[in-house]
Amino acid sequence: MAMAIPRVMRSASVAVLVAVVDAAVVFPGWDGWPSAAQVVAIAVVAGLAAWLPVVALLAALVLAVPGGANALLVWTGYQVGRQVVSRSGIVVAAVGSVGCLGVQLFVLSAPPGPVVSRYVIFVALPVVLGRYLAQQRRLVSAREAQRRQSRREQALHERLRIARDVHDSLGHRLSLISIQAAALEVTELPAKQREAVLELAASARQALDDLHELVGTLRDRGMPESRSLGGIDGLAAEFRATGAPVTVLREGVPAALAPAAYRVVEEGLTNAAKHAPGQPVTVSLRAEGDTLLVTVRNPLPAEHRRNANGRTGHGLAGLDERVRLAGGMFHTASSDQEFRLVAMLPLTDAIEEAEPEVPASRRRLWVVALTLTAAAIVILAGPASMLGGLGG
Known part of the structure; x- marks a missing residue:
């Protein structure tokens, strides 16, 4: 919704600009309500071009049959070339253009030269320009995706090494x-030395576990680009099999989830099983706008409440880093009765994966350039020369 508002504003601005150009150039002799109605129709069609380019082009061709609407033809033709990729859409636009051209040539008996020139300049060329820019954008996106894939492979090879x-x-x-x-x-030792040996053995095992966890993280190349909700449900089922009651709540969550969301749930369940075995765990997944809110909470047994604030092991620290790298926020909170793990993640997993968009300033520049070009051509060629056959 947040992205739709700027698009509506841009379309409205272009519609006003196109209507002003056509009104100023084509209707120097304003004749009241008929001219006003045509200008309003031009503005409406120009505003719809961003969403229904083929329909807008056909409407522009109809409005242009009696003469005028050249800026509208440029804008709608450009949108058709930029957006329409299906063969059926292209065929409909081509048939509509040829049909309107035939009406002017054979029904209205307009001179072929000016009419054909008008269609070439104001319809064909904008379509070609829009198609060229769209192909350039797709090419740039493909190259950027290839570079991202190459960087991921290099990072993976380094991690494996x-x-x-x-x-x-x-x-x-x-x-x-x-x-x-x-x-x-298991050796007979004095009490003092035995206590030191027990601490040494526990530290050695913990260090070995931490090392295995680190190596496992570095080797984690099988993680897909996204996890489905089925993966979360499967993870919950695994923990239920160990005797832990796990409830998964979801609200407005898309089918595909970011890897970081899966890791948050996994670490939250592991943490609960370690510090509150057998206690019920609630996993909540809720979409709020363009943000995914992941919450894992569980009650704290009495013997663990005094140590709840110290639960900041390597797993949670690594999870915090993972969430931050994904463009989100992570924190843990505890009370006398409950421990809660919360992560906020963008639904469009890591900004890095999104296709690069053409900057807004460049898009505005193309819109203004196309409109000004159409106006300049009309002014230099002269409405009378372009439409002379229609009046004769």
Whole structure:
């Protein structure tokens, strides 16, 4: 909705500009209500060209049969070339143009030279220009998508290399330390040394778990560009199988979700299973405008409430980084009874994946240039010379 308002404003501005140009150039002798009605019709058709280009072109051709509406022909022809890609739309526009040309030549007996020139200048050329600019835009988008894919592949190769190096070096050494610490745990030792060994063994196992988590994250190349709601439901089913009651609520959520949204739910369920095993967990997915609000909350057992504020392990820290990279915000909150994990994510997952749009300033420049070109041609050629056959 937010993007539709500027589009409506642009269309209204262009419609007014086209109507003013046609009124000033084609109707120097204003004859009251008939001229006013034609100008209003020109403005309406010009405003609809952005949404219904073929219909707008056909209406412009009809309005142009008695003469005038040259700026409208330029604008609607440009929109047809820019937007229409289907063969049926092109055929309808071509048949309509040829039909109106035939009416002027064979029914109204207009001189062929000026009429054909008018159609070439005000209809054919804008269509060709619009088609050329549209193809250029698609080409630029394709090249940009190829560059993004190349950057992703390079980043993936680097991540895999780092994962291999970390696993082969630190993984091996930490595994040895963990095994040796486990052997010391079953050895008869004085109480003081035994306590230190237990702490050492626990730290070694935690370090090994953290390393495996890091390597797994670096090797996470199988993550698709988007996750479906079925993936969230499957994740919830896995946790239900372990005995944790999980409820998934959704409101206005699209079928495809960003990978970061899936990771938020996954980490929230894992966190709840670790700190509040067996407690009910509620996952909420709600779309608010162009934002996806993901919430995972669970009750806190009494023995974990005093430590709830300290739950900022590597998983949550990594999740915070992932959400920020996706253009969102992440935070956790806890009360005496409940722990809550909240993430706000853009529904159009990471801005990087969106196709680059033509800047608004460039679009306005093309609109103004086309309109001024049409006006200049009409003024230089002269309405009488372009439409002389219609009056004779």
